[in-house]
Amino acid sequence: MNEVLSTAQMGEADRLAIAAGTPGSELMDKAGRAVADVVARRHKAGERVLALCGPGNNGGDGFVAARVLAGRGFRVRVALLGAREALRGDAAGAAALWSGAVEPASAADPAECDVIVDALFGAGLARDLDGEALALVERVNASGVPVVAVDVPSGVDGNTGAVRRAAIRAAETVTFFRPKPGHLLLPGRLRCGPVRIADIGIPDAVLATIRPACWANGTRLWRPAFRAPAPEGHKYGRGHALVLSGGAEGAGAARLAARGALRIGAGLVTIATPSDALALHAGRPDAVMLRRSDGPAGLAALLADRRRNAWVVGPAAGVGERTRELVAAALASGAHGVLDADALTSFEGASAELARALAARPGGAGQAIVLTPHEGEFGRLFKDSPPVASAGSKLERARAAAASLGAVVVLKGPDTVIAAPDGRAAINANGTPFLATAGSGDVLSGIVAGLLAQSVPAFEAACAGVWFHAEAGCAVGPGLIADDLPDALPKVLKAYFAEAGT
Numbered sequence: 001m002n003e004v005l006s007t008a009q010m011g012e013a014d015r016l017a018i019a020a021g022t023p024g025s026e027l028m029d030k031a032g033r034a035v036a037d038v039v040a041r042r043h044k045a046g047e048r049v050l051a052l053c054g055p056g057n058n059g060g061d062g063f064v065a066a067r068v069l070a071g072r073g074f075r076v077r078v079a080l081l082g083a084r085e086a087l088r089g090d091a092a093g094a095a096a097l098w099s100g101a102v103e104p105a106s107a108a109d110p111a112e113c114d115v116i117v118d119a120l121f122g123a124g125l126a127r128d129l130d131g132e133a134l135a136l137v138e139r140v141n142a143s144g145v146p147v148v149a150v151d152v153p154s155g156v157d158g159n160t161g162a163v164r165r166a167a168i169r170a171a172e173t174v175t176f177f178r179p180k181p182g183h184l185l186l187p188g189r190l191r192c193g194p195v196r197i198a199d200i201g202i203p204d205a206v207l208a209t210i211r212p213a214c215w216a217n218g219t220r221l222w223r224p225a226f227r228a229p230a231p232e233g234h235k236y237g238r239g240h241a242l243v244l245s246g247g248a249e250g251a252g253a254a255r256l257a258a259r260g261a262l263r264i265g266a267g268l269v270t271i272a273t274p275s276d277a278l279a280l281h282a283g284r285p286d287a288v289m290l291r292r293s294d295g296p297a298g299l300a301a302l303l304a305d306r307r308r309n310a311w312v313v314g315p316a317a318g319v320g321e322r323t324r325e326l327v328a329a330a331l332a333s334g335a336h337g338v339l340d341a342d343a344l345t346s347f348e349g350a351s352a353e354l355a356r357a358l359a360a361r362p363g364g365a366g367q368a369i370v371l372t373p374h375e376g377e378f379g380r381l382f383k384d385s386p387p388v389a390s391a392g393s394k395l396e397r398a399r400a401a402a403a404s405l406g407a408v409v410v411l412k413g414p415d416t417v418i419a420a421p422d423g424r425a426a427i428n429a430n431g432t433p434f435l436a437t438a439g440s441g442d443v444l445s446g447i448v449a450g451l452l453a454q455s456v457p458a459f460e461a462a463c464a465g466v467w468f469h470a471e472a473g474c475a476v477g478p479g480l481i482a483d484d485l486p487d488a489l490p491k492v493l494k495a496y497f498a499e500a501g502t
């Protein structure tokens with residue numbers, strides 16, 4: 001599957017593979033060969049290669065790649081950061097097998113070659129770049145020479161995707177066994193180029209011990225939870241989503257969410273609207289039903305009908321006490337739901353209060369609740385909770401938020417992270433910058449609610465919703481407006497169901 005391993009888990013995978021009988025030197029040999037293969041695919045024998053090797057095992061991979069490429073007729077130079085005598089273990093062994101010269105990294109001129117192998121730092125990057133390493137990385141980036149990075153572009157933190165003061169801009173990155181968060185999270189992802197995952201002989205069986213809880217978001221993660229409707233099914237079997245409209249000025253947001261819920265396959269969708277916006281919904285899609293809903297009591301009355309099994313509260317709802325009451329009424333209904341936009345901002349600096357309301361929901365963990373903040377809403381919501389607001393990477397913050405709220409959190413952006421209270425998380429990477437447009441988030445909340453209405457569990461619904469939303473965005477591409485997204489879903493769904501074989 002598409003597991004993502006932290007650098008510590010990757011170290012554990014190495015140790016388990018070694019304990020099961022594959023020597024570390026063999027893992028390093030395969031890693032270096034995989035790098036050489038990628039270089040040889042992009043370049044021809046006779047071209048000049050500069051292998052930049054660091055003081056740890058990442059450097060060891062670089063020495064292996066250098067030896068293999070020299071053996072294939074490339075003109076290879078090796079530059080080492082640090083002293084050769086300081087190399088240890090497998091890296092020292094790999095360096096001993098390199099029979100050519102080793103230059104000091106300070107003297108290396110990156111402009112004097114056709115391709116660079118970046119083997120300075122990988123999983124062991126422990127601090128910001130400085131001194132000689134920083135100067136070297138800056139020279140490499142300024143040279144414009146294509147770089148193949150070993151494991152991660154040096155300077156990118158494999159766990160967080162952060163750039164530690166400076167980082168290599170790679171044309172391609174070769175990592176081993178499974179991707180790391182830094183390949184998917186920004187800004188790291190943008191430094192990697194295409195990421196190749198090389199098999200270096202670590203058996204998949206080690207994953208049973210490691211038990212990874214993070215994945216690259218993709219259909220394999222939630223396919224079993226979202227299947228095409230059964231031929232004998234009827235619309236009531238596909239659930240009934242209710243979208244709460246804001247007042248007169250925000251009615252469009254509800255229509256976008258409603259269309260999203262309908263297109264993703266909810267059997268029925270109702271817009272619940274305050275009286276003053278009733279007339280504005282005349283232009284809603286014909287398939288969407290309309291009901292009057294004034295205040296928390298009105299919403300509670302509509303949701304008392306158990307067939308309305310999923311709701312969206314928040315898009316253009318208005319910020320304040322009234323919206324907090326609407327959230328409370330929705331949660332109290334026992335139905336699944338999505339909290340977005342103003343429903344989140346209404347709890348600015350009051351995440352503890354929201355957490356209490358969520359903890360009191362009558363359906364408990366079986367009542368699926370998904371929150372869909374972007375970074376701004378997330379920051380506002382968790383002003384009262386520094387441990388969440390500053391938990392570290394986007395992955396860690398989303399996980400901390402989900403755990404503290406007892407609900408699934410979708411922390412949106414170009415590298416959307418979906419996290420569940422039990423620690424499961426997925427990082428999404430199929431988006432497009434064109435999705436950053438007005439109303440796009442409203443469609444997403446509707447799509448997720450539409451999946452919840454179809455009884456897809458919370459984490460899977462959030463992951464699938466984010467993925468379909470992004471696929472729809474890619475299908476439209478340049479010129480995208482949010483109104484296009486629901487209408488792009490049928491094609492995306494058709495391809496998905498065809499692939500899923502349902």
Ligand SMILES: NC(=O)C1=CN([C@@H]2O[C@H](COP(=O)(O)OP(=O)(O)OC[C@H]3O[C@@H](n4cnc5c(N)ncnc54)[C@H](O)[C@@H]3O)[C@@H](O)[C@H]2O)[C@@H](O)CC1
Nearest residue numbers: 014027028055056057058121122123124125126127128151
């Ligand atoms: N058996 C294994 O563990 C395998 C490891 N592999 C490679 O080993 C790498 C990890 O090796 P290591 O754990 O030795 O770590 P690295 O080689 O990534 O880096 C560790 C070294 O860099 C130094 N360092 C860290 N941050 C620095 C900074 N900002 N400035 C200057 N020096 C810094 C450390 O003091 C240490 O000497 C992986 O990324 C992968 O490329 C592969 O060969 C596959 C097998």
Ligand SMILES: [K+]
Nearest residue numbers: 118121152154
């Ligand atoms: K590297």
